[in-house]
């Protein structure tokens with residue numbers, strides 16, 4: 613995050629030199645052996661390497677292959693967490709594309725800004741619903757209202773977007789915090805999905821769950837968030853297998869760092885939360901970790917708030933693709949290159965190697 617320690621640079625450089633040597637000397641030998649086994653002249657090895665390399669370049673650099681678009685007319689979408697951030701942006705975006713949008717807002721009944729903005733559009737196709745994804749009662753009422761308001765449209769997709777951010781080292785995170793984050797991010801996603809699945813199943817529609825790259829890799833200070841987002845990934849995978857026979861496609865969106873685009877975490881929130889974290893930590897944890905270390909970690913979190921992408925368009929475009937493409941992808945990872953590479957390393961390299969690189 614802040615400065616890159618020398619050790620990491622040395623590891624990265626020696627890692628890439630090793631990889632170059634391996635690919636430069638090891639791969640031809642391996643391919644030669646393979647060719648020899650297959651009885652193909654060994655001179656084809658160069659072509660093989662060029663071919664492999666081309667495949668790699670194509671897979672990394674290719675723009676998305678056009679996969680056709682579904683008809684938007686007569687289709688409705690439910691989005692949760694539309695008070696602000698991705699949810700609010702997506703509600704407006706999908707409405708503009710012609711969908712009927714059911715926008716679930718946590719603060720509709722309290723006169724929240726986002727709900728007001730959407731209601732003031734005064735569109736037949738924009739319906740704002742009071743919806744705390746943690747409330748069974750509000751969910752039931754919202755789904756009833758969707759059923760009554762569908763008219764000639766079908767409920768084509770649900771976008772489980774509502775979520776909260778959290779941070780703090782394990783020993784500074786209370787069981788209550790683990791529960792609260794998990795209640796919204798994971799149980800909320802499961803609750804809403806189950807509530808609307810009968811409608812979506814009959815429309816052979818889509819479930820789109822907003823996880824995070826933190827649903828695929830862990831980090832220090834993010835355990836409560838990672839636990840909830842890994843859960844979203846697991847739920848989405850299992851649901852995808854079950855929904856295959858029903859013709860319902862399930863996609864996961866794994867954004868990298870869009871903190872500045874949505875304001876999900878701000879320096880103020882970090883400062884306020886840090887006071888609470890320190891105050892609630894057991895005395896022995898305060899003593900052993902020390903205030904200096906704690907403040908360093910919080911400074912790191914604050915600097916994290918000023919990093920990341922400022923434009924949420926990549927996330928909205930990926931969600932839109934998952935909702936509208938005839939052949940949506942299973943996973944979308946809108947992220948800056950260094951985040952994407954980190955996620956690739958952490959999910960594909962042996963943990964012993966990725967641990968050395970990043971921790």
Ligand SMILES: NC(=O)c1ccc[n+]([C@@H]2O[C@H](COP(=O)([O-])OP(=O)(O)OC[C@H]3O[C@@H](n4cnc5c(N)ncnc54)[C@H](OP(=O)(O)O)[C@@H]3O)[C@@H](O)[C@H]2O)c1
Nearest residue numbers: 693695696697698718744745774775824867870871874876
């Ligand atoms: N921004 C990023 O960098 C990033 C990266 C990866 C993943 N994500 C995920 O993307 C999703 C949207 O995040 P965002 O950045 O747009 O955050 P955001 O701006 O805070 O928006 C989240 C929305 O969810 C709402 N919400 C919170 N608890 C809720 C509940 N119990 N029921 C219904 N709605 C609730 C919030 O309401 P209030 O406004 O009242 O709090 C807010 O409107 C989240 O799932 C988040 O984890 C974000």
Ligand SMILES: *[C@@H]1O[C@H](CO)[C@@H](O)[C@H](O)[C@H]1NC(C)=O
Nearest residue numbers: 878879880881882883884885
């Ligand atoms: C942080 O705490 C201060 C003082 O209690 C309060 O005025 C402010 O609104 C809080 N900020 C956030 C983002 O919660």
